[in-house]
Amino acid sequence: MTTKQKILNEAMTLFAERGYSAVCVGEIAEAVGIKAPSLYKHFKSKQDIFNAILDEMRSNYDKQAAALNINGNKAEGDAPVFALVSEDVLVQMGIELFRFFLHDDYASKFRKMLTIEQFHNSELSMLYSKQYVDDPLVYQSTIFAYISASGGFINADPNIMALHFYAPIYMMLTMCDRQPEREKEALQLIEEHIKQFRAVYSKDGQT
Amino acid sequence: MTTKQKILNEAMTLFAERGYSAVCVGEIAEAVGIKAPSLYKHFKSKQDIFNAILDEMRSNYDKQAAALNINGNKAEGDAPVFALVSEDVLVQMGIELFRFFLHDDYASKFRKMLTIEQFHNSELSMLYSKQYVDDPLVYQSTIFAYISASGGFINADPNIMALHFYAPIYMMLTMCDRQPEREKEALQLIEEHIKQFRAVYSKDGQT
DNA sequence: GTCTATAAGAAGATAGAC
DNA sequence: GTCTATCTTCTTATAGAC
Numbered sequence A, B: 001m002t003t004k005q006k007i008l009n010e011a012m013t014l015f016a017e018r019g020y021s022a023v024c025v026g027e028i029a030e031a032v033g034i035k036a037p038s039l040y041k042h043f044k045s046k047q048d049i050f051n052a053i054l055d056e057m058r059s060n061y062d063k064q065a066a067a068l069n070i071n072g073n074k075a076e077g078d079a080p081v082f083a084l085v086s087e088d089v090l091v092q093m094g095i096e097l098f099r100f101f102l103h104d105d106y107a108s109k110f111r112k113m114l115t116i117e118q119f120h121n122s123e124l125s126m127l128y129s130k131q132y133v134d135d136p137l138v139y140q141s142t143i144f145a146y147i148s149a150s151g152g153f154i155n156a157d158p159n160i161m162a163l164h165f166y167a168p169i170y171m172m173l174t175m176c177d178r179q180p181e182r183e184k185e186a187l188q189l190i191e192e193h194i195k196q197f198r199a200v201y202s203k204d205g206q207t
Numbered sequence C: 001g002t003c004t005a006t007a008a009g010a011a012g013a014t015a016g017a018c
Numbered sequence D: 001g002t003c004t005a006t007c008t009t010c011t012t013a014t015a016g017a018c
Helices: A003-018 A025-032 A046-068 A075-084 A089-103 A105-117 A122-149 A158-178 A180-201 B003-018 B025-032 B046-068 B075-084 B089-103 B105-117 B122-149 B158-178 B180-201
Strands: none
Touching: A003 A025, A003 A046, A003 A105, A046 A105, A046 A122, A089 A105, A089 A158, A089 A180, A105 A122, A105 A158, A122 A158, A122 B158, A158 A180, A158 B122, A158 B158, A158 B180, A180 B158, A180 B180, B003 B025, B003 B046, B003 B105, B046 B105, B046 B122, B089 B105, B089 B158, B089 B180, B105 B122, B105 B158, B122 B158, B158 B180
16 A cells, blocks of 8 residues: 555544544654655645545545445446345345445545534535435435335335435444444344334335 | 623534634634633633533533423323324424424534534543434333324334434434535425324324 | 654643733 | 733644755
8 A cells, every 4th residue: 555545544544533623644644654744745735635535535436335336326227136135135235234334444434534524614514415315315215216116115205215214224323433332232223123114114014 | 691601602603613623712712702811710721611511511401301302201291292182293293303403502503513522532422322312212212102002003113113203303403414505305304204104103004 | 755853833821910 | 800921832834854
């Protein structure tokens, strides 16, 4: 890994723990294993490091989303997969969504960083909403529209179904970001949540 | 209002916008209308101001919760009220929950501040989870347990019902914290969410 | 590309007059 | 309780040797 990349990684780690303004360039340098002035051979300012982290995420976002089929606009292509496999597919989908978002080192740190910095300006506000609210809802919505059309669910607005499915997962995710020790509890709640979600939305009632 | 109280208010406003470490004591002083050194006649340090804000919230919390019957442990006493009024009571409850949390100046600022500072230490993590996850869920859960017992809903785990009811509201609330311009959209989603929630959980099906 | 030295300024906090 | 003046330390950033 290049020094430039190391700087981005260590900076994001620190920003995710304490926020941009609480971290000084000397700490980033120390984490990388160099002295502060050397940073300025790679980035022209502290703000430039932060911007580079954002740029990196933006260019990786579609790739990441595609990797797990979580966000993005490939949902229509994915829906048949979900609709045709075992009936616990929803539970699997939710748990995997949760686990990936929570444990992926890069995704997790970036989300915490963005959580801390989300109020700093409207660009960051929009980015947060897009990545952790709007895109997942659009994706889930497409899936539920497909499943509904296939006749597996009662007739209901797929957007609201997506909200019902995703919001509890989102809340448990942000909870585990601040309290990782509650992951087990969160996973169990998510599993029960999805089972009940299936029960109330499926045509044949409870399972 | 005393100068001491003014300091707490202005400090919280600034902390809610940019976080503790990005705000300097001179800015707080300027917002209050005094010079920085004068602050130290009221608080012994910048950290002391932050701690005082937390203390103030802790001592107000039960009072606030009681005011709107949103959190706390009075749920059992409140449930009959909810169960006996018109059938749109759930929508009203959700909308009011949302509106109060979003628009109450003190509650709103404190929540944003805590959102930014939640990763700083475990005390703040626990405080966030308690106020915005655990307590609301416990309260809602008690209500749904009561409504279920009254026979209005299908037989389902009240904890999961509370999660289904509250999580979408929580997600829309945190969205509006960073994007207040989306309140209208959020309110409409919440209304549709609750109507569908009622539809899938009520014994007689859709309304 | 990394270092030491250092500039230049910001920030938290104190002293002491009024 | 508020002010001005000041101290001290921290922090970002640059200069210039290697």
